[in-house]
Amino acid sequence: MPDLGPSVRAFVVETLAQRAAQLGFDGLEFDGSFDFFESGLLDSLGLITLIDAVETQFDLEMDLTGMDPEAFTTVDGLVRSLIPETA
């Protein structure tokens, strides 16, 4: 199985950057530790929409059953949660 990590990460960052531009959030840096919830960029529904988009784009179905959002509100954390084998 090809390593999806880098392309998922790029997709997540691009989606966040688009949303930030739409909302008028300036000066954000979308590095691995960027927390899209703490920054106010996404709320719970924004998070669902983002995860839906990743699933559709990469034809994945994620299992977040045992996951605490503490682990997936940053770019790194989300990519790790979505694709555990890249951890």
Add this chain to the structure above:
Amino acid sequence: MPLLRWRLAFEAMVELVVPSWDRTQDVAYRVRSLGDAWRSGVHLSPGGPALSVDGETLTYRELDERARSIAAAIQQIDPTGSPVAVLAQRSLDAYLGVLGAVLAGRTYVPLHPDFPPQRSAGMLRRSGAATVVVGPEADEAAQAVFAAVDRPAALVFPTRSAPGWASLAAAGLPVVGADLPSPGEAQPETTRTDSIGYLLFTSGSTGEPKGVGVTQANVSAYLTHVVTAYGYGPGDRCSQMFDLTFDLSVHDLFVTWMSGACLCVPSKRSVLAPGAYIRNEGLTAWFSVPSVAMVMDRLRMLKAGAFPGLRLSLFCGEALSAGLAEKWAMASPNSELHNLYGPTEATIAITAYEWAPGAVASGVVPIGRPFPGHEVAVVDASGIDVGESGRGELCLAGPQVTPGYWEDAERTGASFVELPGSTQRWYRTGDVVERSEHQGLRYLGRIDDQIQIMGFRVELVEIDAALRHALGTELAVAVPYPPGPSAEGVYAFAAGSDHHGDEAGALALCRDRLPPYMVPKRVFFVDQLPLNSNGKIDRGALRPVLEELLGA
């Protein structure tokens, strides 16, 4: 049966330990104030866990000592008895602030660190609070609030030394941090049953949030019923999902503490989708808006049997769909499930419906029947009851109905009324319901432009006002999505604006005035807006337009 067991425990200690405690014919025990409710827990479970927050657990005895020390500080700082604001979120400081205010005999006023500083400053000013308790997570917010408010306040820092900015914000008034008085210095609080226990602000249709003050008698009636009806007791581990600015949090804190149970506080992030939290913390009693369950479902966290430890699940704050109730029940096979309903003006919740598998085939779960001692009327525009079969506006009467809006006699007079043929004081909810013989009341919608966004009560007119200010035009309007009284968010439409096309700029200005959940998700600029026959913007006509734009 936990209910019977704890009822006996309560009865055994009732007259021994809480002097103002009382027993009546139809309830086993009752409290007269929030302070009584706290002391009930201290006596039931002194060495047991009272609070689990930030990875730390405090026993009743430990939390009581620390809270009484905060109470003593409040009493020494401001002997006049003014309300106490609590600017903190999901930290030990937040709970010490609330309890400290309660044990000092003061009204507490929760402020939210994520709300725009101007909004919180307005609430602080209007509440008349002379003391503010600040948690470390709210330092930045506090500085912004004090920059926006024209008078200083005394400041209390429950778990740390005062930060550098404090002396500036307090401008000569006392600042208390590491040097807190000892718990023994706290004077027993004197609260009258008609004094205000907590003061909250809800979205207002004039563009200003409106205050609702809830008396000790109002909240005591609620606690007395709910602790008994749902069998809470020591050994329960109860969720704390609601932010303190949402009145359902008063249930979380004081139902838990009155029964000697443990209040379990998920972090701000865990609150998003708390499936793992429920299991890891061993929760037994759940209370949230249905939206949280919906988010968990969409993240596929509601697997069958996922939460075997829950014995009780309560939902409140917005419509609960039959399908979601079914899924939650499958995930929580050992739990009862009740759908609660109630406006802030009638204290937390005032009707309930016990859900059973198969009882509600489709649509939304009914809101059921009123709590004991309360009456409901379903009336038409002239206040006449519509009878058993009709639909109309729900009106409420009884001990949980609050005195009215904070320092606003006009609005109070409009919503708290006498009905034809009745001498009681009724609260007109603005909610449209119908009666059903077997299921009690069914919620149908609103008579006005109020909606719920993820359970938060929102006046669309207040968002309109912020939008119009941001865009410099009267031709702007907020439309909820999905349509109906329970929305996930609002979208905005605007025409003829000087700032046409500047979506990002408009939204940034909205964020300065509105709490996060009220800020529109997008602004759509259009050539013109549909008008109704009165020449007003026709919000309803924009709903299909929005659905098309969102590709629904």
